[in-house]
Ligand SMILES: Cc1cc2nc3c(=O)[nH]c(=O)nc-3n(C[C@H](O)[C@H](O)[C@H](O)COP(=O)(O)OP(=O)(O)OC[C@H]3O[C@@H](n4cnc5c(N)ncnc54)[C@H](O)[C@@H]3O)c2cc1C
């Protein structure tokens with residue numbers, strides 16, 4: 001009776017916007033004085049939501065010389081959706097993204113407490129929990145557009161799977177991978 | 185295939201969603217004894233405060249039931265389950281047959297024996313249902329002296345008092361334990377929380393119980409007598425001590441009950457084809473390493489989903505859960521995760537405290553087993569994941585105490601995913617384990 005847990009057709013339908021991270025390419029835009037992705041997101045959000053639910057959804061976290069652009073990882077079975085009591089966070093079945101209906105958010109911080117990546121920010125002043133909703137209604141997410149360092153990329157699941165295989169291959173075969181990939 | 189779901193709330197709907205994910209055509213009947221479509225139960229206090237309204241309290245979108253082809257039966261109480269004939273019997277005598285049954289009946293309020301308490305009085309009640317909130321809204325209007333007593337300083341009591349306070353009542357919480365949220369908080373954080381409550385017009389009488397409620401001739405409260413002999417004026421009395429599994433209707437069904445409903449790893453009860461989830465079940469507590477009833481929303485959803493997946497014929501196990509909670513008390517966010525008060529000597533406690541922030545970590549050897557965060561809760565989800573997985577992270581102790589919880593994620597994302605080469609935000613399903621992200625939990 002057992003079926004495969006994921007349904008390829010469904011997955012492909014959801015194969016719209018995926019954001020690929022290359023954290024090692026992120027330098028936090030330290031020389032520019034502001035992070036381009038953060039700024040782009042900020043202005044896009046205030047355009048979209050006006051003043052109440054504005055603010056950037058992407059955060060650059062730093063440890064030593066490592067930078068990490070922190071956004072929602074769009075979990076398959078998202079802990080934040082399970083935790084959200086009013087149902088403000090939900091899975092949009094069309095885009096496949098974990099999105100938010102901010103009007104419903106009451107600021108209970110159940111989701112902040114549940115996101116394993118720490119991708120949700122408590123906005124205490126306006127009393128809502130803000131997170132990246134994947135710009136699923138945009139062609140290209142604004143942060144991706146803004147990043148000139150190549151740390152953020154727009155990609156679909158299939159391509160992701162290719163890139164991922166390539167990166168694993170690179171890790172295993174090291175320098176030889178270049179000649180292998182050239183053959184394609 | 186006909187699925188019947190008792191309980192139109194977090195566990196029940198999460199089960200229904202899981203069934204629909206794998207079975208697009210099966211008949212799904214959802215039965216509830218309440219007269220509302222699914223609403224956000226914990227938000228009934230926010231309703232009194234006006235933070236959620238008659239429009240936003242609904243848990244799912246308006247066309248949820250039609251869109252998913254769920255039959256909704258509201259206002260029907262299930263009085264018994266005949267597991268031999270495979271049917272549930274309703275209060276009006278009619279019966280509904282099932283092939284697979286899910287029960288997510290949640291809890292009923294526990295009322296400690298108190299002289300004078302009568303839930304039929306318009307000025308007294310419990311606080312777990314939308315109707316309770318509406319009753320209190322009316323009671324607050326009728327109250328002359330604007331004095332309310334809330335019995336119980338746990339989560340439900342605290343939320344009830346916040347709600348009543350917002351309606352303009354001077355409220356006193358009477359709690360048996362020495363502090364509010366006594367099971368989750370420790371002394372320091374309990375005191376900070378009490379202070380916050382007191383500053384905002386909610387008094388806390390801890391280490392106390394109500395021994396008697398004095399009534400007027402129409403049966404409404406006038407005052408309450410405390411154990412210490414003190415007498416406090418009261419127009420309204422709310423009992424919010426906690427809930428007990430609502431399992432009366434399962435009597436005689438053969439479903440094994442020991443405090444709550446006993447389930448196996450697939451969330452099936454002792455009777456075949458009968459599944460259960462939510463506040464009414466006993467699950468494995470991964471922190472205390474024993475079966476336990478953990479009545480919180482995220483676990484109700486997880487359990488419902490595992491049950492529904494199995495009911496639809498796709499095998500899946502539930503690894504167990506842990507207690508965690510988050511509230512905000514007048515601008516002070518509070519998160520408690522796992523074991524917050526050490527239970528033996530092998531456990532060590534580390535604390536950071538300044539004017540606005542309190543952080544406490546409980547380690548068992550190198551493994552983080554619990555945490556309390558007050559004031560600054562950013563990154564608390566990372567701690568939840570670490571605690572639930574039982575990861576060794578003693579070397580991050582100082583970073584965590586100082587609030588750099590993200591450093592753990594940064595290190596691990598760089599390592600685990602070989603990030604130098606990049607990785608996508610959604611795992612592809614071929615080279616990551618099934619339900620990849622769920623592994624975090
Ligand atoms: C005031 C308050 C604040 C809370 N705050 C939080 C919080 O901050 N965080 C958190 O995680 N949790 C909180 N909770 C707990 C949370 O509400 C529960 O964990 C959650 O509702 C459990 O969901 P459930 O599906 O198991 O059951 P319930 O939500 O209890 O739903 C069970 C449903 O089944 C119906 N039912 C029961 N028996 C029958 C029957 N025989 N026939 C027909 N229908 C039946 C009931 O009417 C009810 O609608 C709070 C609860 C309350 C009351």
Ligand code: SF4
Nearest residue numbers: 072073075078080115
């Ligand atoms: S916010 Fe966090 S928990 Fe929710 S989908 Fe994104 S990464 Fe997952």
Ligand code: SF4
Nearest residue numbers: 084105106108109111
């Ligand atoms: S803070 Fe808002 S989005 Fe997060 S769980 Fe609470 S209501 Fe949902």
